[in-house]
Amino acid sequence: MSELNAAARAALTAGHVAHLATINADGSPQVSVVWVGLDGDEIVSGHLDDRLKLRNARRDPRVVLSVENGVVNEWGLAEYLVVRGTARVTEGGAAPLLQQLAHVYLGPDTVFPPGSDHPPGYILRITPTKISGIGPWT
């Protein structure tokens, strides 16, 4: 595991979308944009349905996640965080996690997902192994 410092943790919990790269069965890259949060030292995202990125992560847990934090540094460059990590997929808890993330991403009064009859879904959990990018995390 590679420790996320306070700045990296802030970038991952402030409502910035994350670009998640996984590997398809044919070896090509797959990229999804997801909402993320932290559960202890794991970066988490919630998924009501079993999607390509989850199937990819089960088959090959090597993933990369990148996030812009909206900060432009003193040289005019946009800061960004790149986290290489090892993913695992757990079952259940997707809707409560999505609701928690929706409060960050959409607003404190948002009800999401809509309705009340949700499948258990899945949580993608990424343990960071390498941190890079431009910003106060390297």
Add this chain to the structure above:
Amino acid sequence: MSELNAAARAALTAGHVAHLATINADGSPQVSVVWVGLDGDEIVSGHLDDRLKLRNARRDPRVVLSVENGVVNEWGLAEYLVVRGTARVTEGGAAPLLQQLAHVYLGPDTVFPPGSDHPPGYILRITPTKISGIGPWT
């Protein structure tokens, strides 16, 4: 080739950084954040040095590039463009391209790269094969 519509072309030429996913020799994903522009129907980025992403793209031209455009849609979701494509690397022209992109990314008066003695460098050129994401390009 998959045609980039006007909205996609705007997202790729407005100074938004692009998250570029390539495949490492060991099959794992690699992500770099790069400046991009358009050269005809190819998405281009300039590189003074031969870097991992370029070696990856030569070995396996299957790449994915994703860009946020800073727009939040009517449902509160951040728009983003995902371009799956086929990459090729050409030699030369990196510094002029970087100077052109710096005018977009850093400002119209910026001199970049600094100095005048630059290596020919490389241009990564991506031909789009599939467009996805959230926004007026799907």
